[in-house]
């Protein structure tokens with residue numbers, strides 16, 4: 001195999017303090033602490049050795065107990081096993097403070113931060129990761145500011161704030177959140193996370209498109225018939241009903257992950273790999289998405305919720321029977337929609353997007369289906385299978401290209417064959433978790449894989465007519481699909497009406 005060419009080398013993070021607001025929560029335990037440990041893990045050293053991690057939440061627990069909880073979480077979720085000497089070093093720089101919701105809580109945070117910086121001889125480079133409920137975000141930023149914890153963007157040392165999804169609940173709240181953020185922070189200090197962008201396959205989309213000469217020439221409406229994106233989850237709502245029942249699939253998956261995937265796939269080549277250039281290319285796509293007139297919502301978007309059914313030979317209950325879901329809930333657990341990008345490259349090419357819970361298995365993939373050849377030679381007597389490029393995002397990350405080939409023999413028999421690349425079998429190194437990559441980018445100040453405020457606003461603006469119609473028009477059906485199936489009939493009709501069908505993921 002040829003040597004890899006290092007185009008952009010990951011930088012080592014500068015010394016800083018990472019304050020996790022919401023350090024006692026699920027995200028901190030499952031993703032943030034394990035990712036920080038992995039970045040730090042001995043021998044790899046992407047984290048500056050003197051980095052301090054300060055957990056901040058409402059509950060009062062001793063630092064020792066926080067360390068014990070962090071160790072348990074890391075042993076459970078980290079991709080690297082705990083190494084005693086590395087852990088001791090990491091734990092020595094892991095601190096905790098309670099009272100996030102108490103008067104004076106943020107002033108105490110400032111004092112603790114300054115003490116830690118003095119003790120560890122750290123410059124006041126600070127990252128505040130908001131791993132707290134969405135309704136607490138604005139107040140947290142206001143409190144950070146009034147405690148004097150936000151330095152101007154042009155200061156010698158940086159202050160950065162990481163915002164988790166959901167970034168707003170609708171267009172109005174997203175605009176309000178942006179306004180609050182901009183009151184206290186410069187856009188360059190804000191890192192809005194969509195962890196899908198930290199996944200290797202999603203980043204590889206740029207390499208696939210712009211480092212290979214064959215794809216980009218065909219990447220347009222002359223050669224592509226349509227694109228499908230499926231993000232399937234087999235899990236139900238689990239313990240997240242309090243959040244999910246207020247959100248639903250359109251807000252939870254479509255507004256962020258699905259639109260991000262669509263944008264990465266369809267953007268124009270950026271003028272450089274700079275964050276600003278990449279973000280501008282993505283903004284151009286979202287600006288070109290065809291607006292959805294209210295009267296067309298019914299014909300381009302389908303909503304549904306799961307009923308009881310069987311997954312992995314286990315019987316599972318329906319959404320309305322799940323703990324914490326309102327009896328009269330009108331929340332969708334599945335959405336399918338059709339979108340058009342009205343620009344020169346994509347004019348007339350439909351993008352079909354679907355995502356849902358309690359589908360047969362967990363899988364995310366993008367299918368780029370190419371146009372048929374003219375009906376002159378091999379397909380004179382009937383349609384042949386189209387060429388399809390599949391980008392698998394999870395599991396078994398990689399891509400495959402399905403083309404037609406002649407079956408050996410005297411007859412001319414044509415059969416689809418697959419050229420397949422699986423990252424796992426092709427590359428030996430471990431891929432960093434999406435949160436590792438994104439945390440490192442926050443520390444090094446690289447915005448490429450983060451969302452701009454304008455992108456967030458435009459994505460809500462696009463979907464707001466669907467949210468409004470679903471809320472206001474009781475005639476728009478809430479279909480039901482059995483758990484373990486591929487969604488409702490309406491999703492089949494949506495694509496079948498165009499003479500196409502969903503591909504298996």
Ligand SMILES: NC(=O)c1ccc[n+]([C@@H]2O[C@H](COP(=O)([O-])OP(=O)(O)OC[C@H]3O[C@@H](n4cnc5c(N)ncnc54)[C@H](OP(=O)(O)O)[C@@H]3O)[C@@H](O)[C@H]2O)c1
Nearest residue numbers: 022023024025026027057058059131132133134136164165
């Ligand atoms: N979990 C995930 O996989 C995931 C994925 C993507 C995005 N997110 C987002 O990440 C954020 C945190 O999610 P999570 O699952 O970790 O939530 P969680 O398990 O409920 O934890 C929430 C954390 O925030 C604190 N908290 C709760 N209510 C608060 C309030 N009103 N004001 C200030 N702090 C409060 C809690 O502190 P105490 O425990 O001390 O009360 C806890 O540390 C949410 O915005 C969520 O949407 C989570």
